[in-house]
Amino acid sequence: MSEAQDYKYIGQRTIRPDGYDKVTGRANYAADLALPGMIWAKVLRSPHAHARIRSIDTSKAEALPDVMAVATHVDIPNQANPGAINILAKDKALYHGHAIAGVAAKTEAAAEAALALIEVDYEVLPPIMSIEDAMADSAALIHEDLITKGMAEQPTSPSNVSSRMEMNKGDVAAGFAEADVILEREFRTPTVHQGYIEPHACTVRFDEDGQSMIWCSTQGHFGVRATTAALLNLEHSKLKVIASEIGGGFGGKTVVYLEPLALILSKKSGRPVKIQMDRDEVFKASGPGSATRNKVKIGAKKDGTITAMEAHLYYESGAFPGAAPLGPGCMTIFTPYDVPNQYVEGFDVVVNKAKVAAYRAPGAPQSEYACEMLINELADELGIDPIDFRLQNAAKEDTQTLYGPKLKAVGLVECLEAAKNSAQYKSALEKNQGRGVSSGFWFNIGGVSSVIINMNEDGTGTILEGSPDIGGSRASMQMMAAEELQMPTDTFSAIIPDTAHIAHSDTTGGSRTTFATGMAVVEAAADIVTQFKERAAAVWNVTPEQVEWKDGVAINISGDGKMTAAEICAAAGRTGGQITGLGNINARGAGPSFAVHIADIEVDTDTGKSDVIRYTAIQDAGKAIHPGYVEGQYQGGAAQGIGWALNEEYIFNKDGLLENPGFLDYRIPLASDLPMIEAIIVEVPNSFHPFGVRGVGETGIIPPLAACGTAVSKAIGIRMSELPLSPPRVLKAILEA
Amino acid sequence: MATKVNFSSELQKFTGEVQTQVQATNYRGVVAEIVAKYPGLAEDEILKMAVAIDGEIIHEPFLEQIQEGSEVHFLYRISGG
Numbered sequence: 078m079s080e081a082q083d084y085k086y087i088g089q090r091t092i093r094p095d096g097y098d099k100v101t102g103r104a105n106y107a108a109d110l111a112l113p114g115m116i117w118a119k120v121l122r123s124p125h126a127h128a129r130i131r132s133i134d135t136s137k138a139e140a141l142p143d144v145m146a147v148a149t150h151v152d153i154p155n156q157a158n159p160g161a162i163n164i165l166a167k168d169k170a171l172y173h174g175h176a177i178a179g180v181a182a183k184t185e186a187a188a189e190a191a192l193a194l195i196e197v198d199y200e201v202l203p204p205i206m207s208i209e210d211a212m213a214d215s216a217a218l219i220h221e222d223l224i225t226k227g228m229a230e231q232p233t234s235p236s237n238v239s240s241r242m243e244m245n246k247g248d249v250a251a252g253f254a255e256a257d258v259i260l261e262r263e264f265r266t267p268t269v270h271q272g273y274i275e276p277h278a279c280t281v282r283f284d285e286d287g288q289s290m291i292w293c294s295t296q297g298h299f300g301v302r303a304t305t306a307a308l309l310n311l312e313h314s315k316l317k318v319i320a321s322e323i324g325g326g327f328g329g330k331t332v333v334y335l336e337p338l339a340l341i342l343s344k345k346s347g348r349p350v351k352i353q354m355d356r357d358e359v360f361k362a363s364g365p366g367s368a369t370r371n372k373v374k375i376g377a378k379k380d381g382t383i384t385a386m387e388a389h390l391y392y393e394s395g396a397f398p399g400a401a402p403l404g405p406g407c408m409t410i411f412t413p414y415d416v417p418n419q420y421v422e423g424f425d426v427v428v429n430k431a432k433v434a435a436y437r438a439p440g441a442p443q444s445e446y447a448c449e450m451l452i453n454e455l456a457d458e459l460g461i462d463p464i465d466f467r468l469q470n471a472a473k474e475d476t477q478t479l480y481g482p483k484l485k486a487v488g489l490v491e492c493l494e495a496a497k498n499s500a501q502y503k504s505a506l507e508k509n510q511g512r513g514v515s516s517g518f519w520f521n522i523g524g525v526s527s528v529i530i531n532m533n534e535d536g537t538g539t540i541l542e543g544s545p546d547i548g549g550s551r552a553s554m555q556m557m558a559a560e561e562l563q564m565p566t567d568t569f570s571a572i573i574p575d576t577a578h579i580a581h582s583d584t585t586g587g588s589r590t591t592f593a594t595g596m597a598v599v600e601a602a603a604d605i606v607t608q609f610k611e612r613a614a615a616v617w618n619v620t621p622e623q624v625e626w627k628d629g630v631a632i633n634i635s636g637d638g639k640m641t642a643a644e645i646c647a648a649a650g651r652t653g654g655q656i657t658g659l660g661n662i663n664a665r666g667a668g669p670s671f672a673v674h675i676a677d678i679e680v681d682t683d684t685g686k687s688d689v690i691r692y693t694a695i696q697d698a699g700k701a702i703h704p705g706y707v708e709g710q711y712q713g714g715a716a717q718g719i720g721w722a723l724n725e726e727y728i729f730n731k732d733g734l735l736e737n738p739g740f741l742d743y744r745i746p747l748a749s750d751l752p753m754i755e756a757i758i759v760e761v762p763n764s765f766h767p768f769g770v771r772g773v774g775e776t777g778i779i780p781p782l783a784a785c786g787t788a789v790s791k792a793i794g795i796r797m798s799e800l801p802l803s804p805p806r807v808l809k810a811i812l813e814a
Numbered sequence: 815m816a817t818k819v820n821f822s823s824e825l826q827k828f829t830g831e832v833q834t835q836v837q838a839t840n841y842r843g844v845v846a847e848i849v850a851k852y853p854g855l856a857e858d859e860i861l862k863m864a865v866a867i868d869g870e871i872i873h874e875p876f877l878e879q880i881q882e883g884s885e886v887h888f889l890y891r892i893s894g895g
Contacts, residue, residue, distance in 0.1 A: 227824065245823045271895075328895020404890040435895035481820060481887030482866035520892050524873055587894025665872045765870065775894060 086559040086566050087768055090705045094551050094571065095322070104322040107278035107294030112349040115280065116145055118181040118342050119188040120335075120352070121195050122362060123170035126204035126429040126733025127219070130168055130177070130197060137194035138180055143187035146345035147195075148179045148338060154310045161308060163397065163432050164337050170199065171219065171396035172431045173734045174361025176334075181342040181350050204429040204733030208370045208391045211237035211426045219396055219427045239398030240425045244407055244479050252385025252418030256376025260455050264447040265799040266782070267726035268368040268393065270360055271436050272717065272745045275324025277363055278353035279336050283343035287315040291340065294323050296330045296545055297584025302576045304333040309340060319575040320545040327717065328435030330547075331584050332364050360738035364434020365727060367401045368393045371447040373410075381461045383416045383470045390423040390444055397432040401425045402440030405520075408480040409779075410444035413467070413489055413516040413671065414452075415476040429733050435586060438519040438775035442718065442782050446800070449515040449783030454796065463514045464497045464673075472518075472671075488697030488761035489516065489671035495757050496673040501693045510679045510690065513787025517672040517779030521772035522587035523664030527580040528597035530558060530569075530605055530658040536643030538562075538605075540571040543582025544594045548774055549706035553591045554598045556702050557768065561602035564629040564642060580661055588772025591702055592763075593664035599767050601660030612652040613640045666765025670773055672696035674715060674780035678788035685808030687723050687789050693755040694780075699763040699771030707773050708756035714777020715754045720746045721778070722785035724801050817880050819848060820887045828854035841865065841878040844886060863888045 098104035135147045150156075150165040161167070166175045178195050182188035205211045205219055218235055225232050227241040253259055279293035289311065295301050298320040306316050323330065335352045343350040354363065374387040388410055394401035407423045436442075456466040471493060476484045496502055496514065506512055527543040540554050551571035559566040582594065610624040613631035617624070623635040631640040649655050677691040694711040701707040724744045728736045737743045762769025782800060789802045795810050816835035826832060829852045836847040849857045865875045866887040872878060873891060880886065 229827075243823045326895075331893075331895065405892055408890065408892075435893065437895040439893070439895045481822060481889055482869045482871065482885070485869050519894075520871065522871075522873065522892055522894055584893075587892065589894065663874045666870050 084560055084768065085563065087556045087700070087702045088704065089556065089566070090703065091552055091556065091566050093549060094555065095546070106275055106324050107292070107321045108353045109321070110280040110292045112280060112282060115349040115351055116181050116183055116346060117185040117188050118179055118339055118350050118352040119185070119192055120176050120338070120358070121178040121180070121192045122358065123166065123173060123175040123177055125170055125199055125201050126173045126206070127202040128170045128199040129202060130166060130170060131200055132198045133178060134196040135178060137196070138191035141182070141187060141191050141194065143183040144180060144191045145183065145348060146181040146342045148341045148345065149177070152341050153308055153337065155308050158308050160304060164308065164334070172429050174358065174431065176338070176362060179338045179342055181346050205237060206428055206430070206729050206733050208393060208426050208428070211428050219429060220398065223398055223427065237427045238424050239394065239427055241423065242403060242407060243422045245420045246477065246479050247418035249385045249387050249418045249420040253376045255378065255384040257379045258455065258458050259374065259376040260451055260458065261372070261374040262451055262798055263370065263372045264450055266369045266443045266446060267800060268430060269366045269436070269721050269725045269727070270743065271327040271329035271366065272720070273325030273327060273329055276354040276356060276359045277334055279339050280349060280351040281336060281339040281343050282349040283340050289316045289340060291316070291318045291336050292321055293318065293336055294321050294330060296323070296326045296547055296586055298545060298576055299543070299581045300331065300584045301333055301336055305337045305340060308337040317575050317577045320573055323545060323547050326547050327437045328439055328586060329364055331586050332434045334363060356740065357738045360743060361735050362431055364432055365430065366436035367433045367440065367443065369443040371444055373447045373451050375451050375455055377455055377459060379459065381459055381466055381469045383414060385418040386411045386414065386416050387420045388444065388447065390421065391426055392423065392440065392443070393428050393430065393433060394425050395430045395432040396427055398427055399425055400433045402435065404440070406440035406444040409441040409518050410448050411479050412518040413472050414470050415472045416470060419479045421479065437714065437717065437778040441519055442721065442779045445517055445779050446782035446786065449780070450786050450798070453513065453783065453787045464493050467516055468493050485668065486761055486764065487669055487671055488759045491759045491761055492671055492673040492695045492697055495695045495759055496675055496693070499675065499693050499695070499757065501675050501677065501691050501755065504691070506677060509682060509792055510677060511788040511791030513676045513784040513791065515674055515780035515783035515787070517674070517776050518669060519588065519776040519779065520669050521592060521667040522589045523593045523667045524583035524589050525581060525663050526594040526597040527582045528594060528601045528660040529579060530601045532605060532642070532646050532656040534646055536568070536641060536646045538569045540569055540598060541574045541579050542571060542594050542598070543579045544585045544590045545573055547585050548710060549703060550590045550594060552706065553595060553702040557595050557598045558602045560768065561599050562606060562629060563627070588670065588774040589667065592667055592766055592770045592772050595702070595770055596664045596766060597660035597662045599660070600662055601658035604660065605656060605658035608656050609642065609645050612645050612649060612656065615652045616640065616648060666763070668699050668763025668765060668771040670697050670771045670776045672776045672780050674784045676781065676784035676788040678785060678792055680789060680792040680807060682793065682811055685804035685806070685811060687802060687807065689719055689751055691752055693757065694777055695757040695759060696773060696776055697759045697761050697771060698773050699766065700760055700769035701758050702768065702770060704758060707758055710773045711756040711777045712754040714775070715781050716746055716751055718778040718781025719751065719785055722782045722800055722802060724803050726801050817844065817882065818885045819844060820885065822888065825855070825888060828852055839880055841875040841880065844880060860888065862891065864891045865889065
């Protein structure tokens with residue numbers, strides 16, 4: 078394990094560099110760009126959840142005087158690209174809200190009016206809206222050619238199951254034979270949305286000279302470029318993507334929906350085009366999180382030793398095979414536990430819903446919810462405190478994971494101990510109140526990151542990072558550059574340049590950016606230190622080895638002389654040109670982050686309404702570069718997970734139509750719904766990062782599901798097994814008890 | 815000392831065993847050895863996977879060197895939200 082170190086700049090709570098723009102309204106989001114000659118586009122969407130498209134007649138729409146372009150699937154240049162059918166439907170409408178056609182007109186109203194004139198001949202088909210319906214023997218097929226992958230024997234007939242996977246370690250049967258107590262339960266989670274406030278939007282311009290441009294809200298502008306270029310058969314060098322300020326993503330903005338269509342319409346009309354989804358479209362057509370049905374079985378000895386764990390997971394992927402985050406669901410479910418015998422089987426199932434997209438630790442909240450609920454019940458059954466039960470079986474350094482490798486140093490035990498010592502855990506509960514505890518695990522990832530630090534003539538530096546900032550990375554990059562160069566944080570500013578002005582960086586996701594792009598910043602800063610020494614040496618007519626860089630100053634150790642960064646940069650023109658540091662890396666060694674949450678919930682037994690009265694989120698950050706941002710990630714993850722647990726769900730009618738596509742009826746928690754979430758940062762350094770960083774963005778959404786699920790169950794004395802624990806569901810359980 | 819290569823349950827369908835030993839000292843050598851040893855293992859599928867070398871997960875292992883006595887696991891690539 079790495080030892081904690083004292084740092085001069087990282088670990089401080091600096092003023093966030095994007096704060097002024099955001100609170101004053103100056104920040105430019107996806108919908109804020111307008112270009113000369115710009116026209117507006119709207120999307121015609123399927124009114125059916127499942128229908129064959131016999132024909133599309135756009136002639137009347139095209140005849141409207143203000144309409145400048147209309148596009149359907151046939152206008153997508155690369156028809157063979159598998160992503161094309163979610164940009165515009167081809168032969169079938171696969172979900173309510175599936176894009177059918179796009180219209181660009183001189184005004185929004187004209188585009189809207191033209192949509193009504195497009196005639197689509199549908200053959201309406203029965204929708205498949207649940208895992209049970211999809212897997213029933215008599216189920217209609219969403220894709221007539223879908224053969225399940227991963228079966229022991231290759232099936233000969235199609236089904237709605239796109240794949241099966243399994244993972245195994247030890248001997249589960251022998252493990253259960255050793256157990257004194259075995260519990261087995263089934264848990265369900267609903268389709269949920271990431272709930273970002275800013276809808277998807279873009280403004281694009283197709284240029285005849287081959288310098289096209291996209292301005293959009295995205296977690297990965299290089300991904301937007303790659304996807305759009307592939308669909309339109311464009312060279313990357315002829316398409317520039319600019320990432321606007323982002324109003325939330327949480328995985329949902331790793332996906333491309335509008336940009337290729339907008340560029341096709343721009344090409345056809347010869348005008349810049351803007352498209353913006355409204356909230357209804359966001360809910361219907363942008364990626365939700367996967368609904369699941371998960372069966373878990375756990376056995377333990379009377380002394381609290383878990384002997385075996387088994388799970389069978391069923392994940393919806395929407396209508397697009399393989400979209401479900403089944404792999405991470407299978408890999409994460411049992412990772413908090415050092416148990417020798419574990420088995421997981423998982424199925425990816427297609428249904429007539431929008432294509433599932435990543436949602437903060439994709440796949441993990443659903444599976445770990447099932448495991449953690451059963452762990453709490455098993456602790457009760459054994460008469461052991463749920464934190465002690467977890468401590469007794471906790472994963473730690475050298476624990477063999479179900480998915481393969483042994484863990485390096487991790488902070489689960491430290492998080493559990495912090496939870497046990499927390500003020501909340503020591504507090505008493507009152508009538509109709511319950512307490513739930515849950516662990517959570519997410520891998521975190523590394524990947525490709527590109528950074529340039531341009532040193533200016535006055536000795537300040539501009540950091541160019543290729544990772545869109547969705548959670549405060551600009552501040553973190555400034556602080557890591559400051560630490561490496563030993564110069565004050567406010568010496569540096571940080572921006573996210575467009576795809577033409579920095580090399581590829583992977584999408585901001587997987588809790589990778591502070592870790593991986595931070596490593597690229599450190600590499601770029603180290604590059605500058607090297608150049609500072611060389612330049613100072615040139616001025617002093619000594620060798621670089623005779624120059625030391627200390628406390629932000631070059632020191633001539635073979636004689637007298639000091640030079641500041643400002644002095645070196647001012648002289649750069651005569652010592653070889655301007656100074657630029659480069660950090661282009663493929664980061665390895667991401668450190669997993671464990672969390673433990675405690676939820677105290679009071680239930681109104683007359684209405685079934687649950688109120689979170691106290692909540693503590695504890696998580697291992699490795700090293701918190703900016704503790705304020707880290708706490709914000711913990712609190713944000715907890716808030717989203719509480720919403721998932723208590724209220725959020727897509728509600729479909731019998732025809733598969735979404736009935737609550739708006740924030741009034743799809744109810745995410747408001748600030749007034751939640752107490753101040755207490756955040757406790759645990760720091761067990763990741764030895765692979767120069768400052769010990771682990772990612773922190775995703776793990777925090779995992780524990781709330783079971784923490785809240787258990788708290789509500791205890792408050793009403795009934796084991797609840799299906800989310801959300803909305804007032805009608807809880808009241809029904811109370812009345813039926 | 816050889817390098818231990820561990821196979822997930824999914825890969826075991828093609829290898830028929832949990833673990834094998836290889837002499838290769840880099841990632842590409844490991845892939846070449848196991849693809850040669852297990853004809854059912856498709857090289858293009860293996861190359862899509864991440865690896866963990868002594869517990870360190872590496873998504874792009876193309877240039878990785880492997881020390882004698884190391885443990886290698888092939889994993890599904892993880893993305894995230």
